[in-house]
Amino acid sequence: xxxxxxAKNEDIPSGASAVxxxxxxxxxxxIGTGLGSFNAAxxxxxxxxxxxIYFSFGHMRQVHVMAVIFGWISMAFAMAMMYITxxxxxNKLWSEKLGIWNCMLxxxxxxxxLTVLWAGITSGREYSDFxxxxxxxxxxxxxxxxxxxxxxxxxxRRTQGIYTTNWFFAAATFMVIIVFLVxxxxxxxxxxxxxxxxxxxWFAHNVLGLWITPVAAAIAYxxxxxxxxxxxxxxxxxxxxxxxxxxFYSTPAAHHLMSAPLPEWLKSFASVEGVxxxxxxxxxxxxxxxxxxxxxxxxxxxIEVRFTITGCLMAIPLNMQGGFQxxxxxxxxxxxxxxxxxxxxxxLLGFSTFLEAAAVYLGLxxxxxxxxxxxKLANMHFWLLLVGFTTYWVSMxxxxxxxxxxxxxxxxxxxxxxxxxxxxxxxxLGGTLVFTGNTMWLYNMWMTARKGTVIPAGRMPHELQYER
Amino acid sequence: xxxxxxxxxxARIFGLxxxxxxxxxxxxxxxxxxxxxxxxxxxxxxxTVGHETGFNLDDPFLKGKxxxxxxxxxxxxxxxxxxxxxxxxxxxPAGAPFPAGILHPRILGTGVEELSVQQGHIExxxxxxxxxxxxNKAVYQGKEVSYIEDLSTTKGWTPDDVLRxxxxxxxxxxxxxxxxxxxxxxxxxxxxLPEETQDWQVFGAPPMQGDxxxxxxxAFGSDRKAPDLLHVGSxxxxxxxxxxxxxxxxxxxxxxxxxxxxxxxGEKDANGNKIDYPKWRxxxxxxxEGKRVTPPEVPSYAKNSEIRxxxxxxxxxx
Numbered sequence: 001x002x003x004x005x006x007a008k009n010e011d012i013p014s015g016a017s018a019v020x021x022x023x024x025x026x027x028x029x030x031i032g033t034g035l036g037s038f039n040a041a042x043x044x045x046x047x048x049x050x051x052x053i054y055f056s057f058g059h060m061r062q063v064h065v066m067a068v069i070f071g072w073i074s075m076a077f078a079m080a081m082m083y084i085t086x087x088x089x090x091n092k093l094w095s096e097k098l099g100i101w102n103c104m105l106x107x108x109x110x111x112x113x114l115t116v117l118w119a120g121i122t123s124g125r126e127y128s129d130f131x132x133x134x135x136x137x138x139x140x141x142x143x144x145x146x147x148x149x150x151x152x153x154x155x156x157r158r159t160q161g162i163y164t165t166n167w168f169f170a171a172a173t174f175m176v177i178i179v180f181l182v183x184x185x186x187x188x189x190x191x192x193x194x195x196x197x198x199x200x201x202w203f204a205h206n207v208l209g210l211w212i213t214p215v216a217a218a219i220a221y222x223x224x225x226x227x228x229x230x231x232x233x234x235x236x237x238x239x240x241x242x243x244x245x246x247x248f249y250s251t252p253a254a255h256h257l258m259s260a261p262l263p264e265w266l267k268s269f270a271s272v273e274g275v276x277x278x279x280x281x282x283x284x285x286x287x288x289x290x291x292x293x294x295x296x297x298x299x300x301x302x303i304e305v306r307f308t309i310t311g312c313l314m315a316i317p318l319n320m321q322g323g324f325q326x327x328x329x330x331x332x333x334x335x336x337x338x339x340x341x342x343x344x345x346x347x348l349l350g351f352s353t354f355l356e357a358a359a360v361y362l363g364l365x366x367x368x369x370x371x372x373x374x375x376k377l378a379n380m381h382f383w384l385l386l387v388g389f390t391t392y393w394v395s396m397x398x399x400x401x402x403x404x405x406x407x408x409x410x411x412x413x414x415x416x417x418x419x420x421x422x423x424x425x426x427x428x429l430g431g432t433l434v435f436t437g438n439t440m441w442l443y444n445m446w447m448t449a450r451k452g453t454v455i456p457a458g459r460m461p462h463e464l465q466y467e468r
Numbered sequence: 469x470x471x472x473x474x475x476x477x478x479a480r481i482f483g484l485x486x487x488x489x490x491x492x493x494x495x496x497x498x499x500x501x502x503x504x505x506x507x508x509x510x511x512x513x514x515x516t517v518g519h520e521t522g523f524n525l526d527d528p529f530l531k532g533k534x535x536x537x538x539x540x541x542x543x544x545x546x547x548x549x550x551x552x553x554x555x556x557x558x559x560x561p562a563g564a565p566f567p568a569g570i571l572h573p574r575i576l577g578t579g580v581e582e583l584s585v586q587q588g589h590i591e592x593x594x595x596x597x598x599x600x601x602x603x604n605k606a607v608y609q610g611k612e613v614s615y616i617e618d619l620s621t622t623k624g625w626t627p628d629d630v631l632r633x634x635x636x637x638x639x640x641x642x643x644x645x646x647x648x649x650x651x652x653x654x655x656x657x658x659x660x661l662p663e664e665t666q667d668w669q670v671f672g673a674p675p676m677q678g679d680x681x682x683x684x685x686x687a688f689g690s691d692r693k694a695p696d697l698l699h700v701g702s703x704x705x706x707x708x709x710x711x712x713x714x715x716x717x718x719x720x721x722x723x724x725x726x727x728x729x730x731x732x733x734g735e736k737d738a739n740g741n742k743i744d745y746p747k748w749r750x751x752x753x754x755x756x757e758g759k760r761v762t763p764p765e766v767p768s769y770a771k772n773s774e775i776r777x778x779x780x781x782x783x784x785x786x
Contacts, residue, residue: 043693046718046725051745053731058653120530124522124650124685131523157470171482178486182494186684190520192568192575193510193680194501197688202493246482250489254497259663260688261677263500269492332665336692403692407663410670413695418723 001100009097014086015367017099019449021079022364024107025356026442028071033435035064040428044421054118062129063118069127069212070138071110073348076356077215078103081150081169083363084222088166089157098149105141109134123187125196127204132187139180147173164238168218171246175210179203194262201256208347209249209277216311216352217241217284219359223308224291227362227462228298233290241283248276255326259335267328274326281319288312302462303378304358310386311354318346333408338420339400342393349389349434357385357441364445365461370452375466377444384437391430399423505577506569506681508603508614514682515558515601515616516784519565521646522685526565530651532644532777534564537631538784540638545629555602557619561627562598569616569682570601576616576681579608583615593618598627636771645781648774650687652729658697659689660785672699694726701785710779715766716752732775738768 001020004012041048042057049055086093093099113134116122122129130138150173154166162170183203186196225232232238254262254270289312292298298305321343324330334340365372372378399420406416455461472479506514518536519526526534537559543550560566570590573581583606584590593599600619605612619625631639649655662671675698680686704710709720714732717724730745737743751764769775 042727043725046727051728051730051749056652056727056729056731058656058727061653061656120651120653121523121528122530122650122653124655124687126690155469155471159470161474175486182490187522190568190684192514192682192684193686194504194677195498196684197680197686198497198501200685243481243485246485247489250486251493253493256690257688259665259674260661261664261675261679263497263677266497266500332663335663336659336690338691338693341691408666410666413670414721414723417694417725421725424725 002104004097004100005104007097009095012096012100014092014096015083017093017096017103018079018082018363018367020100020103021075021082022360022367023445024103025072025075025079025360026438026445028067028075028110030435030438030442032064032067032072033431033438035060035067037428037431037435039064040424040431044424044428053120059118059120062122062126063114065127066117066129067110067114068348069207070113070142073212073216073352073356074142075103075106076360077211077219078106078146079363080215080219080222080356080359081146081173083367084165084219084359085150085153085169088163088222089153089159091153091156091158094149094152094156098145102142102145102149105145109137109141113138125186125200125203127207128184128187128200132184135180135184135187139177143173143177143180147177163221164232164235164242165218165222167238167242168214168221168245171242172211172215172218175250176207179206179210183207194260197260198254198257198262202253205253205256206250209245212348212352213249214242214245216355220284220288220308220312220355223304223355223358223362224288227302227304227460228292228295230291230293230295233287233293237283237287241280241287244276244280244283248273248279252277252326255331258326258328258331271327271331275323278319278323281315281323285312285315285319303372303375303382304362304462306382307354307358307361310382311351311358314346314350314354318343318351321346333404334400337400337403337407338396338423339404342396342400345389345396346393349385350393354385357381360445362461365448365452365455368449368452369455369457370448371455371461371464372466373444373447373450373452374468376468377440381437381441381444384433384440388430388433388435388437391433392427393430395423395426395430399427501677502575503577504678504681506575506580507676507678509675509679510681510683511569511576511580511603511614511616512556513679514567514569515603516640517567517643517646517683518560519567519571520684521643521650521687524565527647530647532641532647532774535641535643535647536560536564538640538642539630539634540640541630541634542638543633545625545633546623548633557625557630558601559627559630560593560595560599560601561631562596564595564598566593566595566599567682568684577678579611579613580615583608583613584617588615588617589621590616590618592621600625600627600630640780640784641777642781642784644774644777645779645784648732648778649781650685652732652778654697655687655689656691657689657693657726658695659692660686660696660698661688662696662698667696671696672702697782697785699785701783705783707779707783710782711769711775712766714775714778716763719763719766729775729778732773732778733767733769734773734775736770738770740770743767 113130150169186199252270252274254266255274299309402419539557541555541557569576573585602617604617662674664674712719714729716728717726748764754760755763
C-alpha cells in the first residue's frame with residue numbers, strides 16, 4: 001500500500017484504499033477486543049497484572065473503547081464507503097490517493113491518540129477522551145478528507161438519483177464532522193460546568209446516532225440487495241428511516257444524564273425523542289427483513305447475509321431497550337449499571353459490528369477479486385462472535401439488574417461487588433471468545449489475499465463455491 | 469457533475485432539520501444552564517481545583533502542576549499573629565492559571581458576579597503575581613449571597629506570605645488530587661453523581677444545578693462499579709484508612725476489585741527511604757497464603773507524593 005502514497009492517482013488500482021482500510025479495521029478490531037478481554041480480566045481478578053501504572057484499569061479502559069470505535073468501526077465504515085459509494089454511483093472513487101493518505105494518517109493519528117490516552121493524558125470526558133490537539137488532528141486528517149472523498153464521489157456520480165446507502169453516507173460524513181467539532185468545543189474553548197457535562201454526552205450520543213447507527217444501516221441497505229439479488233423492499237420506508245434518524249436521533253442527548261441536575265424540560269424532551277428512535281429502528285429492520293423475501297436460505301448458506309441479518313435481528317432488542325430504558329420510569333433503576341454496559345455492547349458489538357463484518361468480508365473479496373479462503377474459519381468467526389457476545393450481554397444484563405436492585409434497596413456496595421463476581425468472570429470469557437474469533441478472521445482474510453481463488457471479471461464473490 | 473440536482477428540496481429540508489435540532493439541543497439548553505447562579509459548592513470547588521484538571525497546556529502530562537493550594541489559615545500572614553477565626557483560603561502561586569469564574573466572572577451568575585467584581589475585586593488578580601482567594605458573604609438585592617474575594621487586593625496577602633505561615637497539616641493539594649482522579653481513571657468506576665431518585669441515604673444529597681459552574685471536567689462517571697464519591701469525605705475522613713485502601717484495597721476490604729494504586733507513592737516514603745515494592749508484594753502474598761500473621765506495613769507517603777494530593781482530594785469531597 002505504501003508504494004501508492006507517492007504514485008499518481010490514475011496509477012493506483014481501484015479499491016486500493018478500500019483494501020488498506022479493510023485490513024486496518026480488522027487489525028484494530030483484534031487490538032480493541034484484546035484490550036477489552038484484558039480489561040474484563042482485571043474486573044474479574046483484580047490482582048491480575050497489578051501495581052503497574054500502565055496496566056491499571058483506569059489507564060486501559062478508554063483505550064479499548066476508542067480503539068473499537070475509531071479503529072474498528074469507523075475504519076470499517078471508511079472501507080465500506082471507499083467501495084460502495086463508487087459502486088452505487090457507477091463511477092470510480094474520486095481520489096484513491098486521498099483514500100490511501102486518509103487511511104495512513106488515520107492509523108498514525110489513532111496510534112498517537114491511544115498512546116497518549118494510555119499514558120493518562122486525557123480530557124477526562126467519556127467518549128471524547130482524546131486531548132484537544134488529537135481531536136483537531138482527527139477532524140482535519142480523518143473525518144474531513146473522508147467526507148470530501150465520499151461527497152465528491154457522490155457529486156460526480158453517473159447515475160440518475162442517489163441510492164439509499166449513499167444518502168446515508170453523504171449525510172453521516174457531514175454530520176460526524178459537525179458532531180466532532182461541536183462536541184469537543186468544551187475543550188477547544190474551555191467551556192465548564194454543566195455545559196461541559198451536557199456537551200460530553202451530546203457528543204457521545206450523536207457520534208452513535210448520527211455516525212455509527214446510520215452508516216451501519218446504510219451498509220445493510222447495500223449488502224442485502226446486492227448479495228441476495230432482491231431489490232430493496234421499499235424506497236419510501238428508506239426515506240422514513242433517513243428523515244427520522246435526522247430528526248429523532250439527533251435530539252435525545254440529555255437522556256444520558258437523566259439523574260443529573262439538568263433542566264427538567266430538557267430531560268423530558270430528550271426522553272420523548274428517545275422513544276421516537278423506534279421509528280427509524282423499526283423502519284430499518286422491517287425494510288431489510290422484507291427484502292430477504294424468498295432468499296432466506298442465504299441466511300444459512302452465505303456468510304455476508306448471515307452476519308448482516310444477525311446484526312439486524314439484534315437491532316430489535318437493541319432498540320426496544322434503547323427506546324424505553326431512557327424513560328424516567330425505567331432509567332432510575334438501571335442507570336449507571338452493567339445493564340447499560342450490556343446495551344452499549346449490543347449496539348456496537350452486536351448490531352453494528354455484525355453489519356460491518358459483513359461489509360468487510362464482502363468488500364475485501366470484491367476489491368481483491370479473491371474468493372474467501374475458508375468458509376470453516378468464517379463460520380468459526382461468526383459463532384465465536386455470536387456466542388462470545390451473547391455470553392457478555394446476558395452476564396452484564398444480569399449483573400446490571402443486581403446492581404439496580406442493590407442501588408434501590410441501598411445494599412452496602414461491597415455486597416453488590418460480591419454478587420457480581422461470577423458475571424464478571426462470564427463477561428471476561430465472552431470477551432475472550434470474541435477476541436479469539438477476530439484473530440481467526442485476520443488470518444482468514446490474510447490467506448484470502450494470498451491464496452484465495454481469483455474471481456473472474458464481472459462475477460461477484462458469492463457466485464463462486466466456497467472451497468474450504 | 470451531477471450534484472444534488474434531484475434533491476434541491478431534500479437538501480434544504482436536511483439543513484433545516486439539522487439546524488432545528490441543534491437549536492433545541494444546544495442553543496436553548498446553553499442559555500438555560502448559563503443563567504444558573506453558582507452555589508457555595510461551585511465557588512469552593514472551582515477555587516479548590518483551579519482552571520482545568522483534564523489535559524491542558526499548563527499541565528500537559530497531568531502531573532498536578534500549576535494547581536492551587538487550599539490552606540486552613542490560623543495565623544495572619546502579615547503579622548504572624550493567630551487569627552480570631554480560622555479561615556479557608558485558596559492560594560494560587562505565581563503562574564497557576566485562575567479558574568473560569570475568575571477569568572470570566574459572567575459565568576458566576578447574577579449577584580455572585582456583581583459582588584465578586586465590585587466587593588471581591590477579582591478582576592484585579594494577576595496570574596504572574598499569584599493570588600489568594602477566599603469566600604465571603606454579602607447582601608445582594610435583599611438576599612445573602614456568597615462571592616469570591618481576592619485577598620491579595622483587599623488585604624495585600626501574597627501566596628508566599630500565606631504559605632510561610634501555614635503548617636503542612638493545614639495544607640491541602642486537592643486541586644492536584646483531582647488531576648490524579650482524572651488521570652488514573654477513578655471515575656470509570658466511582659461516580660461523582662448521587663442520583664436524584666434513590667441515592668440520598670447511602671451516598672448523600674444529589675448535586676444542584678448551580679454546583680458545577682467553572683468546573684472542568686465534571687467527570688460524573690457513567691458506569692458505577694463502585695461507591696459514589698461525591699460526599700465520601702463526610703462518610704470517611706480517615707487518612708490512615710485511605711492510605712491502606714489506596715496501597716492495596718484488599719488490606720481493608722477483602723472483596724474489593726479496585727486496582728492497587730501503590731505506584732502513586734513514587735520512589736521514596738515520608739522519611740526519604742526507598743520503597744521496596746517487590747519485597748512488600750512478596751510479604752503480602754505470604755500474608756494472603758497464611759504464612760504471616762499480619763500484612764506488611766504500608767509505607768507512609770512523602771509530602772509531595774501524588775498519593776498525598778489524591779487523598780487530599782478525597783477528603784475534600786464533603
